Amino acid sequence: MKTRHTLTVLAALVSVAAAPVPPAELALFNHVTWGATDSGLAQMRAMGTERWLQWQLHPTPKDTLPPAAQAQIDAMAISHRPLTQLVTDLQARQKAANQMADPAEKQVAQKSYQEAMNDTARQAAARDILRDLYSPAQLQERMTWFWFNHFNVHQYKSDIRPMLGDYIDTAIRPHVLGKFRDLVMATLQHPAMLRYLDNAASDAAHVNENEARELMELHTMGVGSGYTQQDVQELARILTGVGIDTNAQNPNLPLRLLPQLIRNGLFEYNPGRHDFHDKTFLGHVIAGRGFEEVQEAVDILCHEPATAQHIALQLATYFMDDAPPAPLVDQMAAAFTRSDGDIASVMNVLVHAPGFATAQKFKDPVRYVLSAVRLAYDQHVILNTQPIQGWLNRLAEGLYNHETPDGYSLISTAWTGPGQLATRFEVARQIGFGSAGLFRPPVAGSTDQPGFPTLENALFFSTTRAELTPPTRTALDQAMSPQEWNMLFLSSPDFMY
Amino acid sequence: MNRRTLLAGLTALAPMTVAGRVWAAPKADARLLVVFLRGAYDAVNIVAPVGADFYHQSRPILGLAKPGEAPNATLALEGDWGLHPALHDTLYLLWQRKELAFIPFAGTDDLTRSHFETQDTIEMGQPVQGSRSYNSGFMGRLAGVLTQSRPIAFTDQLPLIFHGKSGDAEARHAGIPNTGIASVGKPAVDDRQVQLILSMYKGNSLEQAVREGFQVRDDVYRSVAEEMTAANRGAASPRGFELSARRIGKLMREQYNLGFVDIGGWDTHVNQGSATGYLADRIGELGRGLAGFAEEIGPDTWRNTAVVVISEFGRTFRENGDRGTDHGHGSVYWAMGGAIRGGRMAGPQVKIEQATLFQNRDLPVLTDYRAMFGGLLQKLYGLSAAQLQTVFPQAAPQDLALV
Numbered sequence: 033m034k035t036r037h038t039l040t041v042l043a044a045l046v047s048v049a050a051a052p053v054p055p056a057e058l059a060l061f062n063h064v065t066w067g068a069t070d071s072g073l074a075q076m077r078a079m080g081t082e083r084w085l086q087w088q089l090h091p092t093p094k095d096t097l098p099p100a101a102q103a104q105i106d107a108m109a110i111s112h113r114p115l116t117q118l119v120t121d122l123q124a125r126q127k128a129a130n131q132m133a134d135p136a137e138k139q140v141a142q143k144s145y146q147e148a149m150n151d152t153a154r155q156a157a158a159r160d161i162l163r164d165l166y167s168p169a170q171l172q173e174r175m176t177w178f179w180f181n182h183f184n185v186h187q188y189k190s191d192i193r194p195m196l197g198d199y200i201d202t203a204i205r206p207h208v209l210g211k212f213r214d215l216v217m218a219t220l221q222h223p224a225m226l227r228y229l230d231n232a233a234s235d236a237a238h239v240n241e242n243e244a245r246e247l248m249e250l251h252t253m254g255v256g257s258g259y260t261q262q263d264v265q266e267l268a269r270i271l272t273g274v275g276i277d278t279n280a281q282n283p284n285l286p287l288r289l290l291p292q293l294i295r296n297g298l299f300e301y302n303p304g305r306h307d308f309h310d311k312t313f314l315g316h317v318i319a320g321r322g323f324e325e326v327q328e329a330v331d332i333l334c335h336e337p338a339t340a341q342h343i344a345l346q347l348a349t350y351f352m353d354d355a356p357p358a359p360l361v362d363q364m365a366a367a368f369t370r371s372d373g374d375i376a377s378v379m380n381v382l383v384h385a386p387g388f389a390t391a392q393k394f395k396d397p398v399r400y401v402l403s404a405v406r407l408a409y410d411q412h413v414i415l416n417t418q419p420i421q422g423w424l425n426r427l428a429e430g431l432y433n434h435e436t437p438d439g440y441s442l443i444s445t446a447w448t449g450p451g452q453l454a455t456r457f458e459v460a461r462q463i464g465f466g467s468a469g470l471f472r473p474p475v476a477g478s479t480d481q482p483g484f485p486t487l488e489n490a491l492f493f494s495t496t497r498a499e500l501t502p503p504t505r506t507a508l509d510q511a512m513s514p515q516e517w518n519m520l521f522l523s524s525p526d527f528m529y
Numbered sequence: 530m531n532r533r534t535l536l537a538g539l540t541a542l543a544p545m546t547v548a549g550r551v552w553a554a555p556k557a558d559a560r561l562l563v564v565f566l567r568g569a570y571d572a573v574n575i576v577a578p579v580g581a582d583f584y585h586q587s588r589p590i591l592g593l594a595k596p597g598e599a600p601n602a603t604l605a606l607e608g609d610w611g612l613h614p615a616l617h618d619t620l621y622l623l624w625q626r627k628e629l630a631f632i633p634f635a636g637t638d639d640l641t642r643s644h645f646e647t648q649d650t651i652e653m654g655q656p657v658q659g660s661r662s663y664n665s666g667f668m669g670r671l672a673g674v675l676t677q678s679r680p681i682a683f684t685d686q687l688p689l690i691f692h693g694k695s696g697d698a699e700a701r702h703a704g705i706p707n708t709g710i711a712s713v714g715k716p717a718v719d720d721r722q723v724q725l726i727l728s729m730y731k732g733n734s735l736e737q738a739v740r741e742g743f744q745v746r747d748d749v750y751r752s753v754a755e756e757m758t759a760a761n762r763g764a765a766s767p768r769g770f771e772l773s774a775r776r777i778g779k780l781m782r783e784q785y786n787l788g789f790v791d792i793g794g795w796d797t798h799v800n801q802g803s804a805t806g807y808l809a810d811r812i813g814e815l816g817r818g819l820a821g822f823a824e825e826i827g828p829d830t831w832r833n834t835a836v837v838v839i840s841e842f843g844r845t846f847r848e849n850g851d852r853g854t855d856h857g858h859g860s861v862y863w864a865m866g867g868a869i870r871g872g873r874m875a876g877p878q879v880k881i882e883q884a885t886l887f888q889n890r891d892l893p894v895l896t897d898y899r900a901m902f903g904g905l906l907q908k909l910y911g912l913s914a915a916q917l918q919t920v921f922p923q924a925a926p927q928d929l930a931l932v
Contacts, residue, residue, distance in 0.1 A: 230643065241641075428686035435645060436649055436663065438663045446687070448735060449687060449706055449738065450739070450741035450745055451681075451707045451708045451745050451746070452707070454739075454745065457718050457726055461717050461722075501729075503730075503731055503732075504729045510725060519722065520722070523726045525729060
């Protein structure tokens with residue numbers, strides 16, 4: 033895709049946005065992206081819907097962020113410090129803090145260590161949010177959130193915080209529209225997942241089943257799809273030795289096992305911890321021989337019909353409907369199988385499905401907040417993502433903040449509780465009433481740069497206004513200020529889907 | 530219509546409708562608050578088997594003294610058991626009033642010793658074997674079988690324990706409210722804006738939830754505003770968990786009858802302290818909180834109240850090399866309230882010595898949490914066997930005579 037050309041065309045076509053956008057196109061754009069913007073819609077309309085969809089399904093590295101957003105990412109420590117360095121430096125800092133004799137000094141040092149850990153997670157969140165708001169490859173960013181949630185890790189377990197940026201950038205994001213098997217292998221081997229699901233602590237003598245269970249139950253086949261506890265145990269034995277090593281030195285191994293040792297950054301397959309017996313997994317006999325067993329098991333899992341069905345259902349539930357039509361899920365599963373687990377092929381079926389664009393899916397908090405900020409500021413790049421991180425936490429869908437491996441619920445009713453709606457209206461007020469700290473750079477002594485949410489914008493006048501439900505229109509007419517108008521618009525049922 | 534008349538109108542509605550359910554007068558019914566100590570509290574240094582020599586051998590540094598044997602010794606309970614001295618002015622008074630029982634050797638059959646895993650296990654309340662649903666927690670199912678429940682989670686996120694998507698519970702509990710309770714700010718959306726927002730949802734499927742949401746928000750804020758007025762009259766203002774627990778007490782007196790709250794900070798691998806120190810401070814705060822809850826809910830309501838304190842597992846019976854303790858198995862649960870037959874240790878016990886430790890490291894589990902809750906709920910609410918099976922599938926209730 034010739035993005036450069038597209039952008040040039042876009043610049044010439046901004047005025048087109050004043051013409052009404054057909055509601056079906058607006059709806060499609062809303063379902064594929066993190067929310068409508070004037071500029072994004074103009075781009076889709078300039079390209080034509082089908083070309084635009086194919087581009088979204090097959091993004092290229094040329095789909096760059098606006099310089100003002102990219103500069104913020106470039107300035108982050110996580111952008112230029114490799115994972116191994118981040119983690120080992122922080123470990124050393126923790127060790128030094130723990131060894132301090134003076135209790136008061138120790139407390140200060142431990143606090144500052146925790147703060148440094150938190151900072152790495154905040155950077156990862158800021159980077160994700162900037163990409164979500166401004167990347168032209170919008171579907172890629174939504175898929176990144178979806179797959180992170182599918183292969184969820186919780187930031188506050190152990191030393192996962194400094195691993196988040198790398199987990200997203202190396203294990204998740206490169207594969208979100210690629211082969212599902214690559215995604216499974218990459219997340220499985222990443223230190224963040226090995227730490228989170230305790231496989232780093234599993235060896236032949238003390239098998240930990242956590243990762244094996246979730247790999248089958250959540251990541252691939254899905255719960256209740258026919259595998260047994262025996263399969264979980266066998267997979268756990270297959271996974272023994274897959275772990276983390278923060279030492280520069282290799283582990284002590286008998287000479288015969290040394291050639292099997294695999295190290296890659298913090299990842300380590302330690303044959304000395306592996307159970308070399310043969311295993312029977314999902315009816316297949318797997319010869320005990322080392323790391324190849326893991327690849328064989330993942331192949332088996334990815335080719336299970338239950339996996340195709342499970343992944344298809346999850347995608348359709350997230351992007352379309354709490355209860356997506358069964359024939360559509362079957363078609364998506366068939367595309368998964370036919371394409372050897374090519375996620376873009378599965379999504380291609382979904383985005384072309386009748387009823388996809390017009391589905392009424394209640395926005396979860398992440399989609400709600402991001403769509404509000406995108407609509408309010410379009411390409412006027414925010415300077416601080418902290419308010420957004422705060423809103424998401426307040427709305428109970430903070431980034432990397434779900435403790436359990438199942439990830440946040442993809443079902444609307446998880447977010448429509450009374451207390452949650454009341455909080456959402458408070459957040460609507462904050463977003464609507466002013467720049468809310470989004471244009472105050474996150475450094476000491478900085479001041480607010482100009483910025484005001486413009487929700488009553490060209491898109492509103494050209495298209496949205498005509499689509500409003502009568503009660504919403506009546507309420508908006510009673511707004512006593514632009515701020516209140518914004519709050520009401522963001523609180524309206526019309527903006528919730 | 531301003532908000533005052535709106536609220537008056539809402540309170541005048543009887544029976545009250547919340548999330549599509551019809552409530553009888555909620556004042557007369559039982560209250561249940563479940564308190565989850567996340568991180569696995571070191572049970573045997575709070576409810577300590579100080580009469581057992583093996584306890585002192587296992588904990589030469591951390592161990593607490595027998596009642597009367599040191600200035601800061603444990604408080605006599607029953608048999609070998611002594612209570613942590615930090616609870617002297619709070620929970621020990623409840624024990625003496627026979628409103629507090631301890632259930633030693635309590636826990637789960639989850640042997641992962643993983644915090645996350647075992648917390649999930651307890652919250653789901655489903656059999657460990659077999660496939661489990663993260664969409665269904667046992668308090669969610671309980672709320673579904675109780676026709677007069679007004680459930681609420683005093684947490685920022687809706688916890689797994691209140692997920693309620695199983696069978697008919699799903700239909701009735703599309704949304705259990707949750708509200709953070711530690712920091713309650715003045716709502717910024719004002720009365721007129723509330724009315725405008727409500728007008729936009731008229732006839733929408735979310736109308737009832739939106740209406741209830743504003744009401745929960747106002748209930749909570751009104752409680753907090755009253756508490757601020759009280760503080761201005763010179764009362765010492767409570768902090769931390771005590772502040773939260775007192776707020777919960779008020780809200781459960783007036784509005785809600787099925788509550789959940791969690792408290793973290795119990796994962797004491799290092800330097801946990803003994804009669805004083807980190808854990809003593811934490812447990813003292815918890816004690817002040819629960820005593821404050823009892824005070825705020827008021828003597829009339831307290832008579833029908835049960836508070837159950839649980840934790841995912843116990844910690845190693847022996848102290849480790851870092852003056853702390855590691856992940857273990859059996860714990861000690863607490864049950865308190867005017868509805869509780871207290872002043873005693875409830876459930877089966879075993880003499881504590883090396884031979885009786887589970888895997889030679891932890892307290893064994895003799896009372897399963899599902900059996901314990903089952904027995905308690907059966908008496909508290911008069912649940913049928915079928916209803917109990919909905920709440921705790923494939924678990925038999927065990928009557929520890931707590932109610």
